[in-house]
Amino acid sequence: MHHDPIHPADVLRRKVDTELDAIESDPAFQRSPVMRRLLHFLVTETLAGRGDTLKSYAIAVEALGRESDFDPQTDSYPRVQVARLRKLLDAHYAQTAPVGGVQIRVPSGGYAVEFIGETPAPIVAKISEPKTEMRRYAVLAAIAAAALLAAFLLWRGNENAWHVRNFPTIYLAPATALDPAQPQRNAAVDLTASLGEGLDRFTAIDVVRKLSSGTDYRIDTTLRTVPGGTRINITLTSLDTGRVVWSRSGLREPIEGRLFDVDEVAATVSARLAQPSGVIHNDGDQRDIDINTPYGCWLALRSYWRMMPPEDEPAVRGCVAAWAAENPKSAMAHGARSWFMAQDALKLSGQERIDQLSAAHAEALKSVALQPNDPGAQYSVMRTALYLGLDRQARAAADRVVYYNGNNPEFMAGVGMFKVMMGDADGEAVLRKALSLHANPPQWVQSGLFFAAVARDDPDTALSAAEEFQSPAGPPLQHAMMAMALARGGRMGEAREAWNQVVAADPRYAEKPARIFDPLPLAPSVRERSIAWLRLVATSGA
Known part of the structure; x- marks a missing residue:
């Protein structure tokens, strides 16, 4: 008799992997x-x-990337997403036969997957347990849950302000189809699910599916069929004051056999509402949130990050340090601390800079270990890895940022900027997508567009970006960018005036102009082209 030397579990794994590839296509x-x-x-x-x-x-x-303090008793998000997954799998198999020899299903009533067409021994053993044994497990589970609840309540009784997650909570009401037609009702269900998915990717808000007294905002959506397409109305209301914070109404045309592009609407709306410079957090600025709480500190950091006014730095640094110290399990706190540590490193040189960047990188990795699916944690790793010359790790982290939340324009802007500096071909496209979503982009985004223009030898676009980035009291790099673009465009008189401002700020740049690029992680090709432009005006050497 022939005996197959391959373990049955390995055979199943290969079949499942093949089927997963087919589903994901x-x-x-x-x-x-x-x-x-x-x-x-x-x-x-x-x-x-x-x-x-x-x-x-x-x-x-x-x-699903939620924070470690997620409460399943008040938030049904996992159940909603698993129900959506069941629906997508049913729709997939309604049109496509399995190619891997098994069907992958998630039966109602639980989260375990069924592999239809296979009966692997470990799974069969679990399924065939006697009902009395299952009841025994249910009792044990209930006891364990009660113990966990008691421990949770005890912890809550001893918590300090840094352990209380006071980020905004948003109730996403099911979208309402104002017409009874089934396609519109289906579109309403899909839009609710997609909006929830899009909003949940922004870690500084919490989306709840059950209205309670502690909920901060409510989102209501209606759909109505009108000539030319579907009229969509979306309203964000503050439940504390009853005030309509934001509302939009728009006509969407049919696309590819659907009433409208559900995913595009959800992505645009969730970015507009939940991005750091978006509607919800702008409203949070008006609520006088204590800086010595997670959300208050996050708001202060987000405001500081945009313009970096020196007078605000001590308070923001202080709250970030307290947050990380008082709540060492907060991925957001460690990511923010890594950002400041990297900023400090960029002011140093030599081994001191490397050591400080290494410490910032370790802090970023701690953030990822706490919350692997958090795009902010991955962003911190990308940034520090890039400055340390760990290009492969930086690119992998950048791809994860895009994967986990490609509709967060702040993170996408940073990813696009760093991709440009790394010489990646898609950097400018990522950056421009971020700008299309951004409610109010920070000035530093223009530096990415500047170096993208330099890389393709486009002085007009470079000058436009430099002018957008320029400020009278800006750092020497801003004036250097102006000098480079003006010189490459043939406007040498103005270029020399801009370069004189660089030298006035730091005379050492007169001797070695290329030092202006030392704080930037420029790829060799981008750096060489930048130096070539700089030499046009800084003729004393590079």
């Missing part, structure tokens, strides 16, 4: 990285024998 899954990530997580946990013990908390934190 489905356009519906291509448009939803959250669904792909959730499916991978549920499959992996089930194959490891943990499918029947999966809980909403683990799914929320490990698969």
Whole structure:
């Protein structure tokens, strides 16, 4: 008798991997990285024998990127997303036969995955347990849950302000179809799910599916069929004051057999509302949030990050340091601390700079370890890795930032800027997408557009970016950019005036002009072209 030397679990794994590849090539899954990530997580946990013990908390934190203080008792987000995954899988198999020899399903009533067509021994053993044994497990689970709840309440009784997650909570009301037609009702369900998914990617807000007394905002959406398409009305209301904070009404045309592009609407609206410079946090500025709380400190950091006024720095540094010290499990706090540590490193040189950047990188890695799916944590790793010359790690982290939240214009702007400096071909496209989503882009974004223009030898675009970036009291680099663009455009008199401002700020640049680029992680090709432009005006050497 022939005995197959391959372990049955390995055979199943290969079949499942093949089927996962087929599912993920489905356009519906291509448009939803959250669904792909959730499916991978549920499959992996089930194959490891943990499918029947999966809980909403683990799914929320490990698969869906929520913070470690996520409360499954008040937030049904994991259940909503798993229900959406079931719907997408059903739609996939309604049109496509399995190619891997198994169907991947998530039956109602739990989170364990079924592999239809296979009966691997570990899974069968779990499924065939006697009902009395299952009841025994249910009792044990209830006891464990009660113990966890008691521990949680005890912890809450001893918490300080830094342990209280006081970020805005938003109730996303189900979208209402004002016409009874089934396609519009389906579109309303899909838009609600996509809006929830888009908003949940912004870690400085919490989306809840159940209205409670502590909820800060409410989002209401209506759909109505009108000549030419669908009229969509969206309103954000402050539940504390009853004030309409923001509202939009727009006509959307049919596209590819659908009433409208649900994902595009959801991405645009969620970015407009939840980005750091967006509607919700601008309203938060008016609420006088204590800086010695997580949200108050985050608001202060976000405001400082845009313009970096020196007078605000001590208070922001202080709250970030306190946040990281008082709540060492906060990924956001460690990411913010890494940012300041890297800023300090850029003022140093030689081994001191390397040591400080290494410390900032370690802090960023700590943020990722606490919250791997947080784009902010990945952004911190990208930034420090790039300055340390760890290009492969920097690029991987940049790709994760885009993957986890490609609609966060602040992070995307930074990724685009650094990609330009790394010489990546897609850097300018990423940067311009960020600008298209940004409510009020910070000036430093223009530096990315400047170096993209330098890389392709485009002085007109470079000058436009330099003028947008320019400020009278700006650092020498701003004046150097103006000098470079003016010189490359043939306006040498104005170029020399701008360069004189650089030398006035630091006479050492007169001897070695190329030192102006030392703080920037420029790829060799970008740096060489930049030096060539600089030599046109700084003729004393580079």
